[in-house]
Amino acid sequence: MTDTLSPHSHDPNPEPPSYDTSLQLLLPDGHVHHLSVADLGAFPQIEIVNCYIISTGHGTSGPFVFGGVALQTIMEALAQSWSQAEVISGDGFGTRVYAPELAEGSERPILLALTKDGVALTRQDGLVRLIVPSETDDALRQVKWIERINLLA
Ligand SMILES: Nc1nc2c(c(=O)[nH]1)N[C@H]1C(S)=C(S)[C@@H](COP(=O)(O)O)O[C@H]1N2
Ligand SMILES: [Mo]
Secondary structure (H helix, E strand, O other): OOOOOOOOOOOOOOOOOOOOOOEEEEOOOOOEEEEOHHHHHOOOOEEEEEEEEEEOOOEEEEEEEEEEEEHHHHHHHHOOOOOEEEEEEOOOOEEEEEHHHHHOOOOOOOEEEEEEOOEEOOOOOOOOEEEOOOOOOOOOOOOOOEEEEEEEO
16 A cells, blocks of 8 residues: 555645644644744744755755744643644645654754745645654655644553
8 A cells, every 4th residue: 555655756746735824733642733933933933044945856945044933842832642643734635743753952944834934835835834853855844834733542
């Protein structure tokens, strides 16, 4: 069976699936947090410099400074026990994040990005966008238009 959260190659969708920028965080116990851009902006913000969106198929863009809230910050505030997060966009794209990836204490942590080069991301740009700085291969983890994050125990 094909794992749609681990695509091998993909032509990026240029158009947002909707104009609703809020996302749902589904906890393993079934509880749902609805998070707007303003909600995410109320958490401590960080910036990560020298980010690239890299694709052999359709070029490389950057360097960008992406800003927003570290995924780890959200998890510490709202989730207790989880092992895997399915980060899924409104156009059905997605990736998996494993808890140890956040626990590593990286200087370039996985981010729920709200800004690019100091300016608010537009919906067209991918708001809210997952930025995985360690992924420098094919941009398959740089998920635009996050619709929901499903946490698995
Ligand atoms: N939601 C969503 N995110 C996505 C994609 C997509 O089709 N949908 N394509 C991925 C791929 S294959 C690439 S190359 C980059 C393109 O990012 P850009 O539009 O900022 O250049 O987004 C990634 N994130
Ligand atoms: Mo891509």
